[in-house]
Amino acid sequence: MSRRIVTLTLNPTVDVASEAEMVRAVRKTRTRNERFDPGGGGVNVSRVVRELGGETLAIILAGGIAGSLLEQLLEQQGVPRRSIPIAGRTRMSLTVNDLSSRHEFRFVPEGPEVSEAEWRAALAALEQEPGDWIVASGSLPRGVPDDIYVTAARMAARQGRKYVLDTSGAPLRAALGQGLTLIKPSRGEFEALVGRPLNTPRALNEAALALVREGAAELIAVSLGHEGALLAEPEGVLRLRALDVPALGAVGAGDSFLAAMVLKLSEGESPREAFAWGMAAGAAAVMRPGTAQPRRADVEALRRQIGSV
Template identity: 80%
Template sequence: MAPRIVTLTLNPTVDIAAEADQVRATRKTRTRNEHFDPGGGGVNVSRVLHTLGGDTLAVILAGGLAGALLEELMDAQGVPRHSIPIAGRTRMSLTVDDLSTKNEFRFVPEGPLVAEAEWREALRVVEAERADWVIASGSLPRGVPDDVYALAADQAARQGRRFVLDTSGPPLQAALGHRLALIKPSRGEFETMLGRRLGTPRALNEAALEVVRSGAAELVAVSLGQEGALLAEPEGILRLRALDVPVHGAVGAGDSFLAAMVLKLAEGESPREAFAWGMACGAAAVMREGTAHPRREDVEALRRQIGEV
């Protein structure tokens, strides 16, 4: 039986992406070529897992008309889901590409106010579903305590499941040491987690190894933007450069990376091989417009391009 990967998204969103000739203050910015995607960390991960042929289920909180649209978009893409209804309204995010400057502007609301009974129901659903791996990803909406991912990690550990976390700030800090199989911060998120700047590659390498060897997380993958990414495991550090691909949209690239990496880990590949697949999938995602739309054939071709790791 193929490994099953359940994702948890407590603050999903409807992602709207568009382009404009120019974004200017106080002036109407008229957009075109709008794309609507179901979004939020775990939602994106499940979407990419589905594209790659993985067995996945997305557990989400959804409320209001935006929540209904989120569900409609997920169903249209064939992504299995379990929705927990909430009284608040699911958020909607907007990304606008300014064609005059080539800058990308992202507008991301904080999300609805979630009641304790609602987020606890999400944890209960994850606990009840069949899963080999659990990926909790994304920010927390208002009303959800910072230690919710630590609770989810402890729950997974009791059930013998592998738990992956992709978040930042206090929720990440609170979950460290709770038997995390993998964390995937950006460089800035990693520095915030440690409370210090890491000015050199050596400092970054040593800090990532320190986190792994301390038991805070088994694996640490740090995204470094145009510099690529690094993987820290107990045996050492692997760095891979960013692949040279045409960039059409960066939203969801990190989630695409995470999806491919965890899928390969779940299939029994080594962390280094899984990391290479993650790099290939993240690059494939930026080649496409919208949120997290890597094509499977692009991922496979880019993995071949990386070569031996």
């Protein structure tokens, strides 16, 4: 085995980002400063792991012209990949930053329909590729069963590999208790998971700690937006405040958080230290436009700013 972090992205995307003076109904919205980034949960994790000096491989499903563009963009960024060809077309997402309101508008297609042969080929690639850590991240495209992440978790357990899952809804619920090392829901995703609103810090802390102690996952990190994030481990809960940074783009900030946290865990750091690095990477991603664009120097500087945990 190797310290390589292997990511699985079953519904990747080409992320198109631009800005406009004002987004208005009916009238043409002219945009500028367009950029194209490879996207999707696991893809973003691999990109950030590489930026931070780690070894990674992105396993993706790719089809059509957008799939070819996704592969080209990954090659340009030097991100190792293994592509599983599909008959459908890889999706393209659009983010427009409205300069007048400072609101960010995101348009995210559901993606292609994937055949059983195609998703099984992705699982086979995951089983074949060496790496001590697996990160399965993102939504499922049509045609993929909700329990696919359970199948991947059981495979990882057989091989003695660490397994991290970042998804939501039924696929996340199905995978709880299947040997997960870490899950990273947002606050809304976590409330949906436990089936009730969690309106106070104490309620959030207690719910996350209860799931960890019940064996749902070894670690649970819940992102809380402007309130920061929490980390639940069997010994207790750590909360860190959001760092005060200029916000130029939020797409991929959560994936950046996860990438840094997993990288530091893979290097033998404690969960709390890894959590602090995750906070730094998430904040560094917000500082730059586009999808998951933290710079290593920014991440390191922000980690020093957090101080001791």
